[in-house]
Amino acid sequence: MKDDQEQAILSVHVRGLDGMCVGCRAWWSRLTPYPCWQVDWATSRQAQTITARFLESER
Incomplete structure (x- = not known):
C-alpha cells in the first residue's frame, strides 16, 4: 500500500461525537x-x- 492510501483511511476513520468511528x-x-x-x-x-x-538514515 502507498502512503496516500493510509492517509485516506486515517482521514475518513475519525472519532465521532459519540466515540464511534465515523468511517x-x-x-x-x-x-x-x-x-x-x-x-x-x-x-x-x-x-x-x-x-x-530512520534506521536507513543511521547507516
Whole structure:
C-alpha cells in the first residue's frame, strides 16, 4: 500500500461525537468504537515506514 492510501483511511476513520468511528458507520453502517482496526492498521504501517526511514538514515 502507498502512503496516500493510509492517509485516506486515517482521514475518513475519525472519532465521532459519540466515540464511534465515523468511517465505519458511513461505509459499512457499523457501530465500531474508535480506534477501529483500520486506524490501528494504518498507524502501524506509518510507524513501520517511519522507523525504516530512520534506521536507513543511521547507516
